[in-house]
Amino acid sequence: MDSKFSFSKYISVMYKNCKHNIFVLLKWLVLSSLVGVISGAVVTIFKLIINYITSFREEHSFLLFFLPIAGLLIVWSYSVCGLKKDPGINLIISSIRDSKLNTLKQLNTNTSPNKHNAPQNSIISPVVDDIYATTNAVEKTVPVKLTPLIFIATILTHICGGSAGRTGAALQIGGSVSSGIASLLQLEKNDKKIMIMSGISAGFAAILGTPISATIFSMEVVCVGNMHYPALVPCLFASIIASFYAKGLGAKPESFRILETIDFNLVNILKILLIAIICALISMLFCVCLHTFPKIYERFFKNPYIRILAGAVIVVLINILLSTTDFQGLGRGLIVKAIKGDVVPYAFIVKLLLTALTIGCGFKGGEIMPSFVIGSTLGCTLGHLLGLSPSLCAALGIAGLFCGVTNCPITTILLSFELFGYNSVLFFLIVISISYMMSGYNSLYREQTILNNKL
Known part of the structure; x- marks a missing residue:
């Protein structure tokens, strides 16, 4: 029974x-x-x-x-x-x-002696x-x-x-x-x-x-x-x-074709490691600029109308000096050029600064597509310098920058497959993992929480 x-x-x-x-x-x-x-x-x-x-x-x-x-x-x-x-x-x-994570994050902020470096046994990294x-x-x-x-x-x-x-x-x-x-x-x-x-x-x-x-x-x-x-x-x-x-409705998905790949050997791996580290550093710089420029604008221009007016004038003057529309708006054309291996070496830093200047003074938009542009142009330039495929390095740069600024390695891996296909998977994994590890606790989003230390 x-x-x-x-x-x-x-x-x-x-x-x-x-x-x-x-x-x-x-x-x-x-x-x-x-x-x-x-x-x-x-x-x-x-x-x-x-x-x-x-x-x-x-x-x-x-x-x-x-x-x-x-x-x-x-x-x-x-x-x-x-x-x-x-x-x-x-x-x-x-x-x-x-709310539990909010509490832990607040406690970590109040007790950490150095809020910009993760404490040794922190629960929530800053x-x-x-x-x-x-x-x-x-x-x-x-x-x-x-x-x-x-x-x-x-x-x-x-x-x-x-x-x-x-x-x-x-x-x-x-x-x-x-x-x-x-x-x-x-x-x-x-x-x-x-x-x-x-x-x-x-x-x-x-x-x-x-x-x-x-x-x-x-x-x-x-x-x-x-x-x-x-x-x-x-x-x-x-x-x-x-x-x-x-x-x-006719909106085409984003996708790019890598024109040339490289062999998976020790020399190329070491070069890719260097690219990953540089991508991490530039992603840190991009995040710092995006968070710092608004404070600089606000320091000199208290009135929001004057602030955005001043920022707009600066952006207009820089574009006039550049004599090109490549850096305006999304800058997607620069990604296409980078995949083809045809961008000026300073393109990544110009796009980085223009985006920070534009967003910082109060204009609206996003930072993810600019990170694609910065990453692709940076990768293309490094590919030329290191004797690697500029096309592949441009794609790797996109992955490295996106991961570095969002702290989302799993998303970045999947995004790389959807944007570029499954060629050179190991190179993408190397760049993404190294960029995540080396980019510190910087982020596009100040409300993002990062559990555990990266190192």
Whole structure:
């Protein structure tokens, strides 16, 4: 009797668990599909508009001189909407992060004798900035009005030649749209976090056309070393749907063909190691510039209108001196040239400085595509210097820079496969792992948490 009772009880528990699991699966299939369709549609339209205005700007170079006016409109629009200090993607990250990690991060910040170097036995490693979220940051909400603001502001930045990306804006759009859906459906806090993560994945997939890396990115970027696996299925399906939606509307996925590879031998490995270390150093420089330039601007120009006006004038003057439109907007053309092995040696530092100058004074956009440009042009230059394939080194540079600035090695590995295919896999793994290890605790996102020491 006891054995029969135990067996029937076991079957009953299994049935209840199975029923619950099926319900949860169906719930997230529906919700993630909703996020994928809506966020994917908005981000795809955003991408198509950016593509169109990029072509339009290249045919009408005089638009560069309207950059100061675009800057004033951006500051005014954010001010009217009550977002004088735009939190951007950092607000979205802090809205996802666990309150426990917020507490540990705050304790680490207060007790660490050197906040820019990870303590020997730290639980939470510090990021580049001293400003950390408080313990209740997880309760912050992502305003839906962030979607039209970042949408319009990024378009204004690009049409007038500001040096910025679009992926960061897409992440904000995806996150704010999905947050709005979650609020409308009155979902509980944990479900809302997963919805926002799904929105980030959908935005990433729609803008780059890389659903595999998009799935992992939102799970990895918030807290490096502690992925939130319950979000795996929602993020995956949101990414797939957003990616298919983007393709259906005519937005082509990003992909590049490596023209020439190299043999896997000791000499080449040593050269690739050097490239990886340099990529890590440049990624640190890029992050430091992005976090430092706003402070420099603010020190000299207290008024945000004067600040963005001054920054716009500086960017316009530099572009006039360069006598080329290559560094305006996304700079995707530089990636194509780098893959072909045809860029000027100083291209990477010019793009780095122009992006920091543009974003630092208050223009909007993203930093991920500029990191692609910086990495590809740097890699191409190093390839020429070291006698390696400039095409392969440009691709490796993209992987090295992206990993260094985001601290997301798993995402970077998957992204490399989606962008470049599966050739030279070991070289990509070497560059990504070394760049992650050597790039320190710098990050594009000051609200990112890095568990454990890198070294």
